[in-house]
Amino acid sequence: MTETITPDLETKFMVDPYLNWVKAEGALIHHGATLDLLSLDLRDWTRFGMKGAVCHVDGRCDFLTAFLFELSPHQQSVPQKHVYEEVFYALAGTGKTLITLSSGEVRHIEWGPKTLFAVPVNAKAQHTAGSAPARFVSLNNFRYLMGLYRNESFLFGNGSAMTKRQDAAVKSGLSVNTAAYPPSSDEMSAIALADMSLGVDLTALAPKSATLARRQMQGRHILGVDGIGYSLSFANVTSPILRTDWQHGTLSGLTGMQFHQHVNAGATPARFISVELGSHSSPMFRSRRAAYGDNKVYASGAAVIPKSEERAEILKFLP
Numbered sequence: 001m002t003e004t005i006t007p008d009l010e011t012k013f014m015v016d017p018y019l020n021w022v023k024a025e026g027a028l029i030h031h032g033a034t035l036d037l038l039s040l041d042l043r044d045w046t047r048f049g050m051k052g053a054v055c056h057v058d059g060r061c062d063f064l065t066a067f068l069f070e071l072s073p074h075q076q077s078v079p080q081k082h083v084y085e086e087v088f089y090a091l092a093g094t095g096k097t098l099i100t101l102s103s104g105e106v107r108h109i110e111w112g113p114k115t116l117f118a119v120p121v122n123a124k125a126q127h128t129a130g131s132a133p134a135r136f137v138s139l140n141n142f143r144y145l146m147g148l149y150r151n152e153s154f155l156f157g158n159g160s161a162m163t164k165r166q167d168a169a170v171k172s173g174l175s176v177n178t179a180a181y182p183p184s185s186d187e188m189s190a191i192a193l194a195d196m197s198l199g200v201d202l203t204a205l206a207p208k209s210a211t212l213a214r215r216q217m218q219g220r221h222i223l224g225v226d227g228i229g230y231s232l233s234f235a236n237v238t239s240p241i242l243r244t245d246w247q248h249g250t251l252s253g254l255t256g257m258q259f260h261q262h263v264n265a266g267a268t269p270a271r272f273i274s275v276e277l278g279s280h281s282s283p284m285f286r287s288r289r290a291a292y293g294d295n296k297v298y299a300s301g302a303a304v305i306p307k308s309e310e311r312a313e314i315l316k317f318l319p
Contacts, residue, residue, distance in 0.1 A: 025046075031055075036250055038248075040068060048067075055068050058255075063141055064277060069127075085121055087196065088138050090114065090136045096130075098125065101120065102122065113179075187212075195282075204269060205271070208265065213305040214260060214304050216256060216258070221254075221275045223249075225248055230317075264319070
């Protein structure tokens with residue numbers, strides 16, 4: 001006996017739950033190769049109780065997104081509790097964040113320009129601005145989790161205490177002043193922050209210097225901190241070279257499975273933060289394990305182009 005299956009004409013395919021959620025929120029969306037977070041327009045975002053916008057940069061991965069926020073002087077945001085992870089970077093102004101853990105314990109974070117901070121997963125948090133407008137950006141994995149679970153209530157109304165995760169986050173530290181963060185001899189220095197699965201790394205470049213070209217697996221967001229620099233991206237040794245300039249407050253994306261090379265052509269040190277899924281404490285991917293020095297794993301596509309084999313065309317971009 002042959003069963004006849006009648007297609008469900010109401011079924012939809014190729015749905016993007018994340019974009020549908022953003023549209024339903026009525027959020028302002030900015031898109032571009034690079035975005036100057038210090039000058040972008042914002043509008044009221046009811047859910048968070050402050051002005052905000054969604055920032056989509058070229059090269060962004062399918063795991064992460066960026067929410068830009070601003071509080072008026074002494075304004076408080078609407079308290080939030082959610083299971084997606086996020087790292088905040090303070091762009092301008094000062095403020096404080098009140099965190100209430102599932103145990104009832106209360107923590108405070110004081111922040112100012114160039115401070116990185118994070119809230120433990122599923123803890124309640126409320127932000128308050130100081131005496132001047134405060135602008136800050138959230139780099140988070142909401143995009144991935146909304147696509148995975150497709151359930152707003154699960155992400156924003158989850159009753160799990162997650163006490164162990166919160167305790168580990170507090171122990172790891174909830175804020176870092178990047179302006180005072182010690183430089184590393186390595187190109188990329190992992191920042192331990194809230195024991196997250198989001199990897200936060202700081203790259204420091206001496207004046208008139210450049211890194212080697214390295215292929216990365218996943219897409220990555222980068223955010224300029226100090227100085228003026230640019231990143232060169234290309235798929236292979238014969239493909240076109242894309243230049244992306246950055247400075248403090250500039251957000252851009254580095255496409256996965258491409259080579260990227262970073263340059264400081266200025267006379268002062270330059271630094272940028274990169275955020276990617278997979279951290280030093282929770283690498284999640286083989287490529288991230290390899291990036292943090294685990295030589296026992298095989299990271300497909302990982303490669304470094306030595307100086308002696310550098311593309312001739314690259315030379316015109318280097319200091």
